[in-house]
Amino acid sequence: MLEDKNQEKTSLSELGEFGLIKHLTKHFSSYHKTTIKSVGDDAAVIDSSEKQTIVTTDLLIEGVHFDLSYMPLKHLGYKAVMVNLSDVYAMNAEAEQITVSIAISNRFPLEALEELYAGIQLACNxxxxxxxxGDTTSSTKGMLLSITAIGKANKEDVIYRSGAKPTDLVVVSGDLGGAYLGLQVLEREKQVFQVNPENQPDLDNxxxxIERQLKPEARxxxxxxLKELDVKPTSMIDISDGLSSEIMHICTQSKxxxxxxxxxxxxxxxxxxxCxxxxxxxxxxxxxxxEDYELLFTISIDDYDKIKGNPNLSVIGHITEENQGMNLVTRANQEIELKAQGWNSFKG
Amino acid sequence: MLEDKNQEKTSLSELGEFGLIKHLTKHFSSYHKTTIKSVGDDAAVIDSSEKQTIVTTDLLIEGVHFDLSYMPLKHLGYKAVMVNLSDVYAMNAEAEQITVSIAISNRFPLEALEELYAGIQLACNxxxxxxxxGDTTSSTKGMLLSITAIGKANKEDVIYRSGAKPTDLVVVSGDLGGAYLGLQVLEREKQVFQVNPENQPDLDNxxxxIERQLKPEARxxxxxxLKELDVKPTSMIDISDGLSSEIMHICTQSKxxxxxxxxxxxxxxxxxxxCxxxxxxxxxxxxxxxEDYELLFTISIDDYDKIKGNPNLSVIGHITEENQGMNLVTRANQEIELKAQGWNSFKG
Structure with a gap:
């Protein structure tokens, strides 16, 4: 009776994940002065006297976010925690606590869950x-994980997506694209294995x-x-959906x-x-x-000398006025408009 | 490759939900002084200076925890929030924030999610x-909701399950059994409807x-x-799995x-x-x-006069020494041992 038989109804893929959350939550209002920031950033912020509490949550579903045919359960547990901690660090906060809720079908024995928790524990340690x-229950199909991470930060240290200013430099940690390519390699090997189970994959290259995909580290x-270097970013976000999508969040929220x-x-x-x-x-x-879980942030151009040459950080561009749009300058010196082509779980 | 083909492995139903959480988390240790209480009570407690932060989370899965053929989506949204708030109130804390994560299959149109959020919003208001x-994503099958609720309490006001003392009185709010019976009526009507869709159910009696099942209120x-009456319970828990199961938690944790x-x-x-x-x-x-979501608590016998005759509260027994066991005295004045026969999502 709840199936979509009415062709005039709105399909979820039209909205996409961000549009959907925005659409569904736009009529909600805040009651408490302690609710400093709710929907719309990496994590929620709750005022707890001089410190602020940071809350973030993620849902990971088998067949949508992970494939157990090449994701070992211990790695899954570890990665599920990383995904959440990454959001806390992207607020410039310290992660202190997590809750873990799990639903699993009867096909998993206890030992499988122990493996999963071993990964969660390794991440915690x-x-x-x-x-x-947390909460643990049965599911009618497959496995899913829902993790909430909680952190703390001094009020003046919290960094939102909305603080970027024209002339600020755009900086990213680590390197990009590895996790996605690791997934492509694993998908290819899975298909090879399905055709010929005798085949032993050679993954040395x-x-x-593959480690970027299976065992990412939150930064x-x-x-x-940045604290050591005495640099406070003007905005920050973690890269879970791809650089394009994330810089567009910063630009949109910073106008x-x-x-x-x-x-x-x-x-x-x-x-x-x-590639x-x-x-x-x-x-x-x-x-x-x-899925790179690197940090993307903007800094004042005055701080350039402090980060220059640091092997962990790359300056990849700068912030402009809003009316100049969001663009990539190619090696051929052409400007092309950035598009958010990140992962959208309602498509396909 | 992860299916349970090894007959020597432990089935989850052997452990049950509480045994499973305990088993899986027993090797975890706490790093932060601010982590006052983690797994093992209705909610976790985090110290935030003079106030403590209360965190609790619940996972609700279609086909396991709810049946959309008689649970309207708006009611589901409302109830999902109640389930979590009830845990916060059971810590004697004020609920202030929630996060809501939802996974849904493509069979749901946007309008269905709007209904669900209308219920969540009504609960929030x-x-x-x-x-x-929160987080919103697609699922490969059905709908699931993962909610985390966050509350605040003065350190000295938080009430755990572990504080009951022999001679304390056992008190329960409201009345019991309604939600379960409401479910039985709805299940019966669903079966009647499947046989004869023309049949209009008469649910006046x-x-x-039915309201206890479809639209419970957190207390x-x-x-x-209790604050008005100047009574501070020595222990408290909410009744989600049945009175037997809950009083056994209080007794076990209070020894x-x-x-x-x-x-x-x-x-x-x-x-x-x-019945x-x-x-x-x-x-x-x-x-x-x-699923009654009433509060079960213990009070010092010295406080009896303060609650006596209050229509919201019933004294149903008293706490004894541990070696006397957990018993029900029947109308025929026989003592029978209490058993936790509450809902166990890993059984049948």
Missing amino acids: TYNVDLIG YTYI KDIPEL TGCKLYEEKLPLDPQVIST EEFEIDATMVALSGG | TYNVDLIG YTYI KDIPEL TGCKLYEEKLPLDPQVIST EEFEIDATMVALSGG
């Missing part, structure tokens, strides 16, 4: 985070990008590094444009060689790949 | 709670118990009432026994008449029905 609760070190430079995009040599092998454009992968 | 975030008023009296269990007349119609024992329904 490595990142000094406390598991403080892909170790880095806890970057806010610490600015931006200019990124293709030649400045940080690419690992394995990303470049694998050649797969005959895909490395720039496209860096812009739209997603 | 009625209970003065802020929606501060069941309005109260925000009870902690307020006590208890004695409940069958004749004292609060039953609505509609519960009694519907007669269905030929089921009303006491069994009150003990094991679940």
Whole structure:
């Protein structure tokens, strides 16, 4: 009775994930002065006296966000925590607690869940985070994980997506595109395996990008590094859906444009060689790949000397006035408009 | 490759939900002094200076926790929030924020989600709670909701499950068993409808118990009432899995026994008449029905005069020494051992 038989109804794919959340929550109002920031950033902010509490949540679903035929359960547990911690660090906050809710079908034995929790525990130990609760239940199909992460920050330290100003530099940590390419390699090997289960995959040439996909690390070190360097970003976001999509969030919320430079995009040599092998454009992968969990932020141009030459950071462009749009300057010195082609779970 | 083909592995139903969480989290340790209480109570507690932050989360899955053939989506949204707020109130805290994550298959149009959010919004408006975030994604099958609620309380006001003492009185708000019976009526009507879709159900005799199932209210008023009466419970829990299961949590965590009296269990007349119609024992329904979302708590016997005769509260027994066990005294003055027969999502 709830199926969509009415052709006039709105399909979810028309809205996309961001449009959907915005649409569904636009009539909600805030009651508490302590609710500093709710929907619309990486995480919610709750005032707790001098410190502010940071809350973020993510839902990971088998068959949508992960494929257990090549994602070991321990890695899945680890990655699920990383996805959430990354959002806390993107607020320039310290992650302190997580809750983990899991639904699983009867096809999983206890030992499978133990593996999953071993990954969650490794993440908690490595990142000094406390598991403080959750819910465990059966599902009618497959596995899903819902994690909420909670962090703390001094009020004056919290960094939103909305603070970028024209002339600010756009900076990214680490390198881009690896996680997406790792997924392509794993998908290819899965298909080979389905045709010929005897075939032993040789993945030596892909170790880095496969690790980027299966065991990403949240960049806890970057806010610490920036503090040491005495640089406070004007805006910050983590790269979960691809660089294009994320810089567009910063520009939209900051009411600015931006200019990124293709030649400045940080690419690992394995990303470049694998792109050649797969005959895909490395720039496209860096812009739209997603799941890199690097931090993207903007800094005042006055801080350039403080970060210049740091091997963890790449300046990839600058913020412009809003009316100049959001553009990529190609190696051929052409300007093309950025498009958010990141992952949209309601498409396809 | 992850299916349970090994007969020696442990099935999840052997452990049950509580055993599973305990089993999976027993090796985790806490890093932060601010993590006051994690797994093992209704909600987690985080110290935020003079106030403490309360966090609780619940996962609701179509086909496991709800059936959309008789649960309107607006009611589902409302109830999903109630389930979480109830846990916050059971800590004697004020609920202030929620996050809502939703996964849905393509069979739902936007309008269905709008209905769901209308229910969530009604709950937020009625209970003065802020929606501060969440995640929305597609699912491969059905709908699921994951809600996290966050509350605040003064450190000295938080009430755990572990504070009951021998001679304390056991008190419950409202009445018991209605939600479970409402579900039985709805299940029966669903089967009648499947046989004869022309049949119009006459539900006039069941309005109260159906409302208890479809639109439960979290007992925000009870902690307020107790404050007015100057009574601070020694332990408190909300009744989501049935009275038996909940009083056993209090006794186990408080290292006590208890004695409940069958004749004292609060039953609505509609519960009694519907039990007669269905030929089921009303006491069994009150003990094991679940989903009532009433508060169960213990108070010092010295506070008895303060609550005596209050229409919202029923004294149903008292706490004993641990070695006396957990028992129900029947109308025939026989003592029978309490058993947790509450809902277990891993069983059948």
